[in-house]
Amino acid sequence: MNLTATRSSFCVADGYPLIPEELPAQFRAAMRRLAASVSIVVAKGDEGPVGIAATSITSLTADPPAVLVCINRTTSLHALLVPTAPLSINLLARNQKNVSAAFGGGTPREERFSVGSWIEGSGGLPQLEDAQANLDCVIDAMLAYGTHSIVIARVLSAKVSDGVDPLIYQDGGYL
Numbered sequence: 001m002n003l004t005a006t007r008s009s010f011c012v013a014d015g016y017p018l019i020p021e022e023l024p025a026q027f028r029a030a031m032r033r034l035a036a037s038v039s040i041v042v043a044k045g046d047e048g049p050v051g052i053a054a055t056s057i058t059s060l061t062a063d064p065p066a067v068l069v070c071i072n073r074t075t076s077l078h079a080l081l082v083p084t085a086p087l088s089i090n091l092l093a094r095n096q097k098n099v100s101a102a103f104g105g106g107t108p109r110e111e112r113f114s115v116g117s118w119i120e121g122s123g124g125l126p127q128l129e130d131a132q133a134n135l136d137c138v139i140d141a142m143l144a145y146g147t148h149s150i151v152i153a154r155v156l157s158a159k160v161s162d163g164v165d166p167l168i169y170q171d172g173g174y175l
Contacts, residue, residue: 065155088125
């Protein structure tokens with residue numbers, strides 16, 4: 001049986017429908033309208049900690065406490081993500097735009113931790129001292145999907161600040 005895939009048919013190779021050419025751009029435009037809190041995700045590298053800014057983090061379950069983090073496979077952090085590896089997740093406060101900018105690629109990797117006040121967390125990784133919340137985690141599972149990996153991280157400890165004033169990112173800027 002020889003099937004030829006068209007824009008409106010299913011791709012025989014993987015069983016998924018082919019997408020219209022304009023859909024990726026439309027999807028990116030739609031997702032820019034989704035407001036999300038900004039976090040810094042940190043892992044242990046051979047030459048010290050590596051961190052990136054991320055907006056694709058959500059709680060997964062309270063029993064056991066776990067979060068879901070989506071990480072682009074092209075980031076410097078991704079190579080460090082393996083099951084049982086520790087992670088530090090730092091939920092930023094509204095006044096920490098400079099930290100978000102530094103970890104979002106605006107500052108060289110080796111200089112990022114000079115922005116903000118960092119302390120050693122209970123898991124041995126840096127934690128942003130005045131973040132909205134800090135989570136010490138360990139990676140339980142990973143699933144590759146498209147350009148990203150979906151990381152399930154079990155929370156080992158959590159620290160929260162008194163106030164609630166998160167840094168929110170939407171449509172290329174902060175709210």
